[in-house]
Amino acid sequence: MPEVRKEYRVAKDTPVSISEIKDGIYRISGFVKEFGITFNQFLIDDEKPTLIHTGPIGMYERIEEKVKEVMPLDKLSYVAFLHFESDEWGGMDFLKSPGVKLLCSDLSSKLNLVGWNGVPVDHISFWDNETLKTGRRTLRFLMTPHVHHWDSMMVFEDTTKSLFPSDLFIQPGENRPVASDDLSESMIKLYRGAGIFASENPVRQTAKRLAKLGPEMVFPMHGPCIEKGVFPKYVDALMKNEFAYSGVLLGQKLEAG
Numbered sequence: 242m243p244e245v246r247k248e249y250r251v252a253k254d255t256p257v258s259i260s261e262i263k264d265g266i267y268r269i270s271g272f273v274k275e276f277g278i279t280f281n282q283f284l285i286d287d288e289k290p291t292l293i294h295t296g297p298i299g300m301y302e303r304i305e306e307k308v309k310e311v312m313p314l315d316k317l318s319y320v321a322f323l324h325f326e327s328d329e330w331g332g333m334d335f336l337k338s339p340g341v342k343l344l345c346s347d348l349s350s351k352l353n354l355v356g357w358n359g360v361p362v363d364h365i366s367f368w369d370n371e372t373l374k375t376g377r378r379t380l381r382f383l384m385t386p387h388v389h390h391w392d393s394m395m396v397f398e399d400t401t402k403s404l405f406p407s408d409l410f411i412q413p414g415e416n417r418p419v420a421s422d423d424l425s426e427s428m429i430k431l432y433r434g435a436g437i438f439a440s441e442n443p444v445r446q447t448a449k450r451l452a453k454l455g456p457e458m459v460f461p462m463h464g465p466c467i468e469k470g471v472f473p474k475y476v477d478a479l480m481k482n483e484f485a486y487s488g489v490l491l492g493q494k495l496e497a498g
């Protein structure tokens with residue numbers, strides 16, 4: 242008999258910490274032992290402050306507390322979710338803050354936001370390479386279809402050359418906020434075990450495009466931030482290794498393959 246769950250997948254008491262990674266860009270992170278990964282949200286403090294990912298709903302209260310350590314919630318202008326999944330935007334309560342607007346990709350808008358009951362319709366959607374000025378920072382939206390999901394999008398902040406690639410370049414474990422060592426082998430292992438990419442091709446095309454942008458810092462949604470010097474190793478690992486879905490989903494073999 243399948244299990245009936247009555248509680249959130251990510252526990253409410255998950256400890257969450259905050260660290261400033263770079264000039265007003267904060268990483269708000271909680272390690273969830275059950276899954277062996279961190280869930281990271283990023284707050285860009287600017288004239289129009291932006292939160293990238295809301296985190297899973299179970300972690301909402303603790304993430305909200307950390308945002309409030311930097312600014313009152315009613316200062317928040319934008320919440321960006323980079324694909325339609327519960328860890329990227331389960332914490333929709335952030336949208337209750339007065340004046341906050343939801344940002345997403347054009348596909349997230351067309352496929353999900355304007356078509357579901359109970360999902361807030363009011364949002365701003367972006368086509369590939371469109372930008373949004375938030376004050377001294379400029380967010381560039383990159384559509385990255387089939388890099389995990391059909392509606393996947395990434396954000397590149399032009400002035401600091403910060404890349405927010407969502408579930409690309411992620412690593413397992415409870416790590417320090419920024420890593421300068423090469424953890425790409427564990428990234429590849431994680432992808433093989435989780436089965437989040439249907440095929441290598443769209444991922445490799447995107448990785449090449451991202452490498453050309455020359456990010457100074459990469460802010461993945463799971464694992465530590467990646468420094469510029471070691472980033473090429475992650476791109477190389479995606480070019481040289483197989484990591485697409487091969488019948489294993491979240492560590493469990495699907496007999497039908």
Ligand SMILES: [Fe+2]
Nearest residue numbers: 324326389408
């Ligand atoms: Fe995801």
Ligand SMILES: [Fe+2]
Nearest residue numbers: 328329408462
């Ligand atoms: Fe994620």
